[in-house]
Amino acid sequence: MKTVFLSFFTLLILFVFTVTATNPSKGLTCEQEITLAMPCLDYVTKKTNSPSAACCNGMKQIVNSSTTKEEKQAACKCLKEAGSHIPNIDKDRVNNLCKVCKITNDFDCQK
Known part of the structure; x- marks a missing residue:
């Protein structure tokens, strides 16, 4: 039951950001950035000791798509x-x- 709730909660978050997504980075919308970052959830919530390859690959895509200060700030705000x-x-x-x-x-989200 807990897994079903967590999955539902995750989908709910994605839905909220789909509806309210603004300030996309170069080629990526906020929804796409969230989707790319989703594999990192287990790592950032301490369920695993290291991030998965899918997590790191998703983060690389987000970073590589955010080349200007404004794009970085939009990606940071979204995430x-x-x-x-x-x-x-x-x-x-x-x-x-x-x-x-x-x-x-x-x-660096501050730059």
């Missing part, structure tokens, strides 16, 4: 808003995800 609805999220893991995935492109 931060999505993450704010996820219980038990570990902010340190979120902040270090690019480093753990060995993504060398600069993706």
Whole structure:
């Protein structure tokens, strides 16, 4: 039952962001960014000790599609808003995800 609820909750989050998605990055909408980041949920909620290949590949796509300051800010805003609805999220893991995935492109949300 817990798995069904979590799956439903995840789909609900995706639906909310589908309806309210704004400020897409180059070639990616907020919905697409969330979909690419979904495989990271187990890692950022401490269900696994390392991110999956799908997680790292999704993050690489998001980073590579966000080349300007505005695109980076839009991607960060999108993912931060999505993450704010996820219980038990570990902010340190979120902040270090690019480093753990060995993504060398600069993706500092403050820049």
